[in-house]
Amino acid sequence: MENANATSPSDFPEVPDLHWSSAMELDDERMDQTHHEMVDMVSRLRALPHDQQLESYRELLRHTVEHFAQEERWMIATGFNADNCHASHHETILDTMRQVETHFLQGDEAIIDRMGAALAEWLPTHALTMDAGLALHMKNVKFDSRTETLEDPSLVKPATMSGCGSVSCS
Numbered sequence: 033m034e035n036a037n038a039t040s041p042s043d044f045p046e047v048p049d050l051h052w053s054s055a056m057e058l059d060d061e062r063m064d065q066t067h068h069e070m071v072d073m074v075s076r077l078r079a080l081p082h083d084q085q086l087e088s089y090r091e092l093l094r095h096t097v098e099h100f101a102q103e104e105r106w107m108i109a110t111g112f113n114a115d116n117c118h119a120s121h122h123e124t125i126l127d128t129m130r131q132v133e134t135h136f137l138q139g140d141e142a143i144i145d146r147m148g149a150a151l152a153e154w155l156p157t158h159a160l161t162m163d164a165g166l167a168l169h170m171k172n173v174k175f176d177s178r179t180e181t182l183e184d185p186s187l188v189k190p191a192t193m194s195g196c197g198s199v200s201c202s
């Protein structure tokens with residue numbers, strides 16, 4: 033299936049293009065906006081020929097660093113340990129994304145396309161499991177992600193959670 037010499041963006045037609053839809057909404061405006069931006073970036077990236085993907089990929093990587101840092105900030109503010117399974121999962125994704133850039137620069141010209149396809153599959157699943165758990169937890173403790181403040185700080189016990197809120201980390 034893989035063709036390392038391909039220059040068209042159609043190496044992975046079996047992974048459908050990712051489009052934003054209400055099915056991905058988690059009822060948190062900032063989280064939804066960030067996910068919507070990532071969906072659009074992944075989609076634009078996959079539409080580019082391999083030799084034009086690097087800058088868009090770096091932009092996606094920078095956005096993903098901010099995206100994950102934002103969620104991890106909210107986790108800490110709502111009682112998670114810094115060392116928790118959702119944050120560890122983010123770190124694994126970022127490690128992989130950075131390795132992909134390295135391999136692309138070393139000559140694997142199809143690897144960004146493979147990562148784009150992988151992210152198109154990964155993002156909706158992650159959003160609807162780990163991020164959905166975080167969004168629900170934020171709502172339960174009355175955390176406002178727009179102002180990043182707690183309406184009632186007594187609802188949060190700092191650094192007491194290491195799971196993923198309402199969902200399993202498996």
Ligand SMILES: [Fe+2]
Nearest residue numbers: 099103159163
């Ligand atoms: Fe997210």
Ligand SMILES: [Fe+2]
Nearest residue numbers: 103158162163
């Ligand atoms: Fe997340």
